[in-house]
Amino acid sequence: MNETTVPSPEKPAEPPDQRRKTGQKAGVELLIHFHIVAKNARLYETNNTLFQEQVRALFDFLDVFFKGQQEASFEVRHSSLFFNGVRLKFGLASYPIFKFIFEEFRIRDIGALSFRPGLTPEELGRFIAAFGKKGKSAELPFDRLTADLDAAGVENVRLQKVLDAETFSSLHRDTARIFFLSIVHLKEAFERDQKDEKLTLNTTRRLMQSIFNHLVDNESFMVGLTNLKNFDDYTLNHSVNVCVLALALGRRLGLSHGELVDLGLAAFFHDLGKLDTPIEILNKPAALNDEERGIIERHPHQGAEKLLHLREFSRLPLRAIHVALEHHIKEDLSGYPRYFKRRDINFFSKIVKIVDFFDAVTSKRVYRADAFSRAQALSLMLENSGTEFNSLILKSFVHLMGVFPIGTFVALDTGELGIVFDANPETRFLLRPKVKLITDAEGKRIDGDIVDLAEADPQTGAFPRTIVKTLDPATYGIEVTDYFLAEAQ
Numbered sequence: 348m349n350e351t352t353v354p355s356p357e358k359p360a361e362p363p364d365q366r367r368k369t370g371q372k373a374g375v376e377l378l379i380h381f382h383i384v385a386k387n388a389r390l391y392e393t394n395n396t397l398f399q400e401q402v403r404a405l406f407d408f409l410d411v412f413f414k415g416q417q418e419a420s421f422e423v424r425h426s427s428l429f430f431n432g433v434r435l436k437f438g439l440a441s442y443p444i445f446k447f448i449f450e451e452f453r454i455r456d457i458g459a460l461s462f463r464p465g466l467t468p469e470e471l472g473r474f475i476a477a478f479g480k481k482g483k484s485a486e487l488p489f490d491r492l493t494a495d496l497d498a499a500g501v502e503n504v505r506l507q508k509v510l511d512a513e514t515f516s517s518l519h520r521d522t523a524r525i526f527f528l529s530i531v532h533l534k535e536a537f538e539r540d541q542k543d544e545k546l547t548l549n550t551t552r553r554l555m556q557s558i559f560n561h562l563v564d565n566e567s568f569m570v571g572l573t574n575l576k577n578f579d580d581y582t583l584n585h586s587v588n589v590c591v592l593a594l595a596l597g598r599r600l601g602l603s604h605g606e607l608v609d610l611g612l613a614a615f616f617h618d619l620g621k622l623d624t625p626i627e628i629l630n631k632p633a634a635l636n637d638e639e640r641g642i643i644e645r646h647p648h649q650g651a652e653k654l655l656h657l658r659e660f661s662r663l664p665l666r667a668i669h670v671a672l673e674h675h676i677k678e679d680l681s682g683y684p685r686y687f688k689r690r691d692i693n694f695f696s697k698i699v700k701i702v703d704f705f706d707a708v709t710s711k712r713v714y715r716a717d718a719f720s721r722a723q724a725l726s727l728m729l730e731n732s733g734t735e736f737n738s739l740i741l742k743s744f745v746h747l748m749g750v751f752p753i754g755t756f757v758a759l760d761t762g763e764l765g766i767v768f769d770a771n772p773e774t775r776f777l778l779r780p781k782v783k784l785i786t787d788a789e790g791k792r793i794d795g796d797i798v799d800l801a802e803a804d805p806q807t808g809a810f811p812r813t814i815v816k817t818l819d820p821a822t823y824g825i826e827v828t829d830y831f832l833a834e835a836q
């Protein structure tokens with residue numbers, strides 16, 4: 348175990364950013380230990396030597412951790428996992444562990460679990476034994492578990508019951524599942540590519556079909572998911588966001604179902620060429636030199652070439668190759684690569700160009716601490732309408748996102764603050780989306796209603812609430828995603 352990752356009382360107080368990182372690292376390490384033990388609690392008797400060693404490793408980790416901290420507490424809130432108040436980010440490697448923990452919490456109705464100093468190895472063993480025990484179907488799982496822990500004299504592991512509101516509505520849950528499945532599928536596709544194995548485009552096509560279905564049934568939630576930049580692998584998360592946004596935009600543009608599946612596929616693989624770009628260049632915090640820029644600018648060619656060499660090439664729409672090659676070419680033919688005629692640029696490439704730019708500038712990156720807000724990104728793009736972006740497609744995209752895109756943090760003329768949850772379909776109500784209230788007029792945090800700003804007072808005909816400005820959620824310490832996902836529950 349690496350003790351340097353665990354905060355100790357001798358160390359000077361850490362700056363908040365460092366604390367976040369420590370919380371993240373320690374949280375994930377503890378989760379890994381707990382995952383092993385909880386999983387094996389079902390397989391082994393408690394006196395099994397291997398199992399006892401694993402419990403001991405968990406205990407040792409906690410023991411060191413308690414030298415600097417009061418407790419080690421996991422909490423599920425708004426479908427995120429928090430460790431001592433820090434939201435844990437999960438990468439693809441740790442995703443199965445997160446899934447396991449979420450599931451273990453869910454089946455036992457656990458909302459929070461904390462380990463406290465004073466815990467002994469024996470007590471931890473008794474906790475794990477009770478945790479791993481299967482209850483009878485007639486018992487309520489949380490009540491059964493807490494009764495067992497009482498009976499076993501476990502005092503230094505505390506549980507809190509989940510609130511009823513923490514259960515996902517089934518449509519939203521399925522939509523979120525498709526979204527994450529897409530990320531996992533893309534990762535597999537990338538790995539196959541690197542091992543020079545066959546890409547299975549059939550599965551990718553089926554996935555596009557599912558994303559399409561969810562866009563039809565649940566567009567604003569699906570589009571809202573592109574706002575959750577939760578995965579630590581930027582290119583994967585970005586590719587799925589681009590795919591979802593391209594499909595949503597393609598629908599608005601009236602593309603046929605078959606074309607949309609092709610568009611989704613093309614968008615999904617638009618940055619395939621980045622697999623060959625060294626990660627140090629992709630994530631370089633400082634400005635790129637000419638040579639590095641040259642390497643980045645090779646990714647369209649490399650992507651197109653990879654697609655051309657696919658063994659399942661014949662099943663791939665030709666337009667996917669166009670998109671890989673052309674998604675950085677601007678409307679005035681600047682950008683890269685440089686030798687195209689305007690009429691040669693595929694319509695799909697122009698769609699992907701827009702959603703690609705939007706997703707990139709609204710994401711935080713190592714080299715750019717502050718991402719653009721969605722509204723800022725749209726207004727920047729409108730300034731470059733016709734020169735960088737195709738103006739007709741951009742207009743449609745702005746309409747799709749609304750003047751106040753889903754996820755925008757806004758101030759109302761009543762003094763209340765809120766988050767845009769849904770656009771109103773009528774053009775005359777572009778400035779009047781549906782807003783979830785998160786503070787009252789005095790600025791006190793509330794779990795407010797979702798109000799439709801287009802609804803006028805029936806007596807007077809006046810609108811009770813109007814947006815006066817957009818705000819940066821970061822300055823208010825607001826995590827938009829949390830509110831968004833909470834509503835899905």
Ligand SMILES: [Fe+2]
Nearest residue numbers: 617618646674
């Ligand atoms: Fe790209």
Ligand SMILES: [Fe+2]
Nearest residue numbers: 585617618703
């Ligand atoms: Fe991209």
